[in-house]
Amino acid sequence: MVATRYDHLLTRLRQDGFRLTPQRMAVLRVLSADTGHPTVEQVYDRVRTDYPTTSLATIYKTIDMLKGIGEVLELSVGESHRYDGRDPRPHPHLICEVCGTISDLTLDGPLGDAALLAAAALAIGGAAGYQDVRPQVEFRGRCASCQASVAADALAPPPAL
Numbered sequence: 001m002v003a004t005r006y007d008h009l010l011t012r013l014r015q016d017g018f019r020l021t022p023q024r025m026a027v028l029r030v031l032s033a034d035t036g037h038p039t040v041e042q043v044y045d046r047v048r049t050d051y052p053t054t055s056l057a058t059i060y061k062t063i064d065m066l067k068g069i070g071e072v073l074e075l076s077v078g079e080s081h082r083y084d085g086r087d088p089r090p091h092p093h094l095i096c097e098v099c100g101t102i103s104d105l106t107l108d109g110p111l112g113d114a115a116l117l118a119a120a121a122l123a124i125g126g127a128a129g130y131q132d133v134r135p136q137v138e139f140r141g142r143c144a145s146c147q148a149s150v151a152a153d154a155l156a157p158p159p160a161l
Contacts, residue, residue: 004032005032005033005085005086006028006029006032006033008032009028009031009032009066009071009085010025010028012069012071013028016069018065022051023047023051023054023058023062024058024062026046026047026050026051026054027043027047027058027059027062027063028062028066028085030043030046030047030085031043031063031066031072031083031085031086032085032086033086034085034086035086035104036101036102037075037082037083037084037093037102038082038083039080039081039082039083040056040059040060040063040081040083041056043059043063043083044056044059047059063083066085070088071085071088072084072085072088073087073088073090073136075093075095075102075136075138077095077100077102078100080100082100082102084102084104086104087104089114090114090117090118090121090134090135090136090137091104091105091106091114091117091137092104092105092117092137092138092139093105093137093138093139094138094139094140094141095138095139095140095141096140096141096142096143096145096146097140097141097142098142098143098146099143099145099146101143101145103143105139117135117137118135120135121133121134121135
């Protein structure tokens, strides 16, 4: 039987001795299901629909705990931080510089994403005398939706004076 990402997170927290409160489990559900790399505030809004008394501090603490055990990736996008709870292994992301949409990318190769990036981080970090180097690869550009919006604006007639 293949366990879901949510099941994996529950098992991991149990093994590491963390309490599984309903609010914490709700955060796990949101992070394990969301492909859009949500912000803390977005996770908070979703958890509050089922648990209205949940505090923002609970969300921050849960995400920090998950980051600390390597089960969530944190991505910096401009002034905000976004979180990838579906795949905590190092992997590249494609980020739209206009709307902030984040997409996961996969690298095709003999080693695969995580192994390839980990090997590169080890080699690069070792050559520079660094330890515990974690790769974070980002490609930035303009998504198809934002391109279409710019194209539509260019075709629109000028406003009447």
